[in-house]
Amino acid sequence: MRYELTDLRLFLAIAEARNLSAGASSLHITASSASYRLKNLEQAIGTQLFLRTARGMDLTPAGETLARHVRGLLLGVERMHDEVGRYSAGLKGQIRLLANSSSLNGFIIPAVSGFLIGNPNVNIDLDERASKVIPAAIAAGEADIGILAGAVEADGVEVVRYATDVLILVLPTGHPLCREKVIRFAAALDFDFVSMDRTSSNYLFLQEVAQRAGKHPNVRIHAHSFDAVLTLVSEGVGIALVPQSVAIEALRAKRVAQVRLNEPWALRELNLILQAGQQLPSYTAALVQFLLNDPRVCETRESIHSGFPASLDT
Template sequence: MRYELTDLRLFLAIAEAQNLSAGAAAVHITASAASYRLKNLEQAMHTPLFVRAARGMELTPAGETLLAHVRELFVNIERMHGEVGRFSAGLKGHIRLLANSSSLNGFVTRAVSRFLIANPDINIELEERASHTVLPSIVAQEADVGICAGTVESADMRVLRYAVDELVVVTPPGHALAGPDPIRFVAALDCDFVSINRSTSNFQFLRETAQRAGKHPNVRLHAHDFDAVLSLVADGVGVALVPRSVASEALARGSIAAARLDEPWARRELQLIAPPADRLPGFTETFIQFLVNDPRVVATRGDVLSACG
């Protein structure tokens, strides 16, 4: 079985254009040369790849199967060129990480900072994503590692338990909601809120959860980050729904208080998603183990609620 990468690139172009001449033009060869290369590819595969129909070139079942593999092949080739090309810029590694807002602000950013300091030859591209988009993005190879909240099942990806957190309603000290007994979330919805910006998964969760309770949260201000939200709460502007991990330092200082929530969704299981180790560069696997074994997240994987009290 002998064929060239050019043959596969031509096959992809014809499949996408559903036309031999258009496919040939896309890879800058003549139609006659394209016809010759396609015939050789079909002979190498021992099966027809297209049916010549009135509407143009239609894939056979074998062609459909080949198309899926060829698309994945070229994605991997582009990724290979990008990663190898970084060596010319003096970089030895590049990792793309997606994380939902709770994990990003509560755990991930600090761990990434320590990893980068310890590994000066590695760069990390970090992006916030809503939890439900993380697994599909890793499967589609848009990123190398993902962290999200909730239950995740995948036959192709590793799913590692990362951390356990809880959502709480933070309030100014002495607020009526802040007491020893957990509250239902609907009780907080009568209060004014502050939140981070509208595009974040944290605000989207606040809005959707309130809507399920038949309410609309009165958000007085959308701040640029959680630190600003906590400062506004401390000043008495409103209350906020945040992960306890984000609020832990302010709670320890006493600048804010917290109301535990008697809601099943308040406990947040955070999962790390990644391809199998044999499909990743060694430095990416090292990064994954660094995240999973970070003492701060390891400490949460017991009974986080009793530990945080």
């Protein structure tokens, strides 16, 4: 059998989007052309690859098998281009990175500009995901690098300790909780909250720990970014549960106050994961090393036992 790489890329794009039009659009192909190509691919293979449902397009068992092989095939093609490209100057490629909100906003985004400036021919596709879904996505080859909070218990991935962060409560200056240095989280649930949007991993975690305490957080407003959350807190709208890494500048400027949490989950280890057994393209390996060697990240790994980076206490 002979297959066109364009058809295989289209098949995978449709599978990941679960929608023919969206998959076609991502490859700049018309929906009618995509439908024709997909029909030809199914005829060449001799079986149906998708089930059309009200929710979208779901892979058949044959489609699941093909998707697994296509991911490996396209990764091999990328690696081939990478190895040949080493004979020309500079790194070239596209890197897919999944991260939870705290690592994305607290460490990755502040640092990654340096990598992109130094490697103008490398692009990075950043996507926020909840920590618990990232390992499966990396194991399946849906992304190249994953960074998440907490222990990783999943097959098919390699784990490297990335950074350490602390979840704190940020408060308006003069808030009643400012009199406390450390509290249990349940005590904070008597007050109004500000949080990230409803689909963010930050809000989903807030809901989870509140439910463990037998309460429900009263979120007065959902904001689109941590900067917006901190601004709303500083204006007195409510308090917020945020990673210390995203609040350092606001705390140093005394725009907000903080209280530490006497909770085992407040100290969070962030891990970087890769698909097991895969040889990384040079540009992906370069980004991994850049992220791990970022001075701010290294500092948190060295201060894991202190709970808070020393720089905030100076």
